[in-house]
Amino acid sequence: MAPDDFFDVGYDTAERVAQESRDRRQSSSLGRRFWLPNKAGDDPENPINEARVIFLGGAKNSDGEATSAPICWWEHELKIDSRWGNYFTCTLGHEGQCPFCEKGVSRYYCGGFTIIDTRRWKSKHDGEEHVNEKKFVVFKSDNLSVFHKKQQKRNKGVLMGTLWETMRTGDKKPREGDQWDFIEAVDLSKVLDVNGDPIDTEVLPYKDFLKPASEERASEVLASWTPPQRGGQGPNKSGYGGKSVKY
Numbered sequence: 001m002a003p004d005d006f007f008d009v010g011y012d013t014a015e016r017v018a019q020e021s022r023d024r025r026q027s028s029s030l031g032r033r034f035w036l037p038n039k040a041g042d043d044p045e046n047p048i049n050e051a052r053v054i055f056l057g058g059a060k061n062s063d064g065e066a067t068s069a070p071i072c073w074w075e076h077e078l079k080i081d082s083r084w085g086n087y088f089t090c091t092l093g094h095e096g097q098c099p100f101c102e103k104g105v106s107r108y109y110c111g112g113f114t115i116i117d118t119r120r121w122k123s124k125h126d127g128e129e130h131v132n133e134k135k136f137v138v139f140k141s142d143n144l145s146v147f148h149k150k151q152q153k154r155n156k157g158v159l160m161g162t163l164w165e166t167m168r169t170g171d172k173k174p175r176e177g178d179q180w181d182f183i184e185a186v187d188l189s190k191v192l193d194v195n196g197d198p199i200d201t202e203v204l205p206y207k208d209f210l211k212p213a214s215e216e217r218a219s220e221v222l223a224s225w226t227p228p229q230r231g232g233q234g235p236n237k238s239g240y241g242g243k244s245v246k247y
């Protein structure tokens, strides 16, 4: 390309940029966060507001082993450019002030686990098939305690390797689903990824996922944020789904 040209010829750069964007999304908390649409969809045989997921574990203990306990933190969610799903870890009490709390953005306490999402789906973007992907499921505190009550009665309280069905029954219900039912304990070595290889059972790198935004990023985000109107719509998403397969 000549120095005075401001364009490229061919597909190479477009493909590289698309790949970089996919990689960024895959390695980010947002791209990995598990959620369900708020309606069943048009196909009664394949409701998109349900999924089967297998738990790999929550927080790690001091020996670096995953436990059945969730990793918990305070979080803010902001609506930016008319879209929810922009999550920021609250730093109040950890690093002194939190820029989001200072601006009056409400926060909530939540707990997360690493799961395998067994839904099989094809990307409309590139036709790629996806199944048994590692995801981050995040429960807000109310839903977390409901889940805890069920979980401790199942599989002797051991969460790893348990298969659950979750359903979201409405747009005001938690995005991770408000109805959680234990199905069975599964042999993780028999759960295969899209290439037919056994899945990686390591829990997600929570520290990377929950890293607070830099000061610059926080100011940039807050500059375009306006407090929600009273009685306004809360987070609400639709348009994604896939059929759960027998892991």
Ligand SMILES: [Zn+2]
Binding pocket: 076, 089, 090, 091, 092, 098, 099, 100, 101, 102, 107
């Ligand atoms: Zn905060």
